[in-house]
Amino acid sequence: MSINYYELIIGKFFRPDIKDYVPDFAYSPLNILGKLYEPIIDKYWIEKSKYKPIWPDKKPYAVCITHDVDHVSRYNFPQNLRAIKKAIKSMEKRKTKKSLSMILESFGNVLNYIFRNGKDPYSNLDLLINIEKNFDVRSTFFFAPEKVLKIHFSDCVYKYNDKIYFFGKKKTIADIIRYIAKEGFEVGLHSQWWSYNDPIEFANQKKQLEFVLGKKVYSNRNHFLKFDNRLTPYVYKKGRILYDSSLGFNDNIGFRRGTSYPFYLYDLSNNKKTGVMEIPLIVQDSAMLLKVKGLRISVKKCLEYVYEIKEKVKSTSGVLTILWHPHSLSSKNFYVAFTEVLKMLKEDDPWFATVAEVGEWWKNEVKINIVDFLEEEFNKKEG
Ligand SMILES: [Zn+2]
Incomplete structure (x- = not known):
């Protein structure tokens, strides 16, 4: 079996939608070829063009650290009540046993909230910021919207007025979002489950984050990396997203x-190019x-895997997201x-940058358009 890079x-391959699961969950035609851990297109580009991307200050490659803010607290009372309400609402669409175990877990968390003192294990945005400042790294934080039009049981439950401990003081999520942006990190949208195929749902979610942030949001990652090759690029284009980083794996x-x-990204439903740039996700913690x-x-x-992967990215001067x-x-x-x-990465001294910074640099300085290049190659072969 050979593969057509264009x-x-x-994304001209897809699995049929399996109920409400992620359409091409862990599927890539590369699996079957054993090429999942090779940036085969980057190598092909270098072989043909004899040119590698150049990064600021001649850094060897770029690293884009990103965070999906799925939880900000484990024991917060209102959040657990919302989780229970959501589990009940989505019960008909889900196995009752799973919904019940979710409800029980939330009850346990509420009891913990009432009877327990001490640190909430999920409230550690401050810890993360400290780690990254120590390494002189600025990353992208993808925050969820407060409300969705269409509920899914996996959607996030925090609201922007919820308070958590942040550097020793009680702060609202809204304050924390603005603080993160002010400190030179990027705030992007973590669009929720049912936004991947619905421009109205997506726009509604994006608007909420922009309101609290007080400025436009340009980067996005879908919850659970939900992405339909046929529809999602159009949703992003409509929603005026410039950069996405959802194309990675949940289990690998x-x-x-x-x-x-x-x-x-290419809009397959309308057969059109889009100006929406994908910064592909390569490594995920929970996978x-x-x-x-x-x-x-x-x-x-895990460290061995990351080492091997970053060596591959280094060899093509690519982006390790x-x-x-x-x-x-x-x-x-x-x-x-x-x-x-x-x-480990610091030892290579790569360019650490946010999703939008990498995207902008690529657009204005690197200017490699891999899709146009592969299209030409493809047409040559066809002709
Ligand atoms: Zn998520």
Whole structure:
């Protein structure tokens, strides 16, 4: 089996929608070829053009650290009440047993909230900011909207007026969002489950974050990386998103579209190019370290995987985009792995930048258009 790189990059392959699960969940035509851990398109580009991307201050490659803010607290009372309400509302669409276990968990959290003193394990945005400031890294935080028009049981439950402890003081999520932006990090949208195919739902979610941030939001990542090759690029274009970073894996790591290079998403439903740039996601924390899904590897193995992958990205001067969930730092394994990954990368002295910074640099300075290039190659072969 050979692979058409043009069709790969524009996503002209897809699995049928499986109920409300992620359409091409862990699927890439690269799986079957054993090429998941190779940036085959980057290599092909270099072979043909003899040209590699150049980064600020001649840095060897770019690293984009990103965070999906799924939880800001575990024990917060209103948030757990919302979680219970949501579980009941979405019960008919979900197995009753799962909904009930979710409700029980929330009740347990509420009891913890009432009877327990001390730190909330999921409130660690301040910890994360401290770690990154120490490493002189600025990252992108994707925040969820407060409300959705169409509910899914996995949607986030925090609201912008909820208060959590942040650097020792009670702060609203709204204050924290603005603080993060002021400190030179990027605030992007973590669009929720049912936004991937619905421009109205998407626009509604984006508007809420922009209101609280007080400025436009340009970057996005979908919750659970939900993405339909046929529809999502159009939703982003309509929603005036400039940069997306949803094309990665939930249960694996690697190059889902065969590239670490940013590229413009193609709108398959209207057969049109879009100006929406994808900064592909390469490495995700929970795909490696969760005990219940994905690769389920140890911290040691995780560092070996990340090392191999970053060597590949380094060899093509590409972009290593990493997702690390803030709440996961409550687990020792996730905490240790995250700081060790930063330490490892720091030794190469790459360009650490936010999603929008990488996108802008690529657009204005690197100017490689991998989709146009592969289209030409494809037409040559066809002709
Ligand atoms: Zn999420």
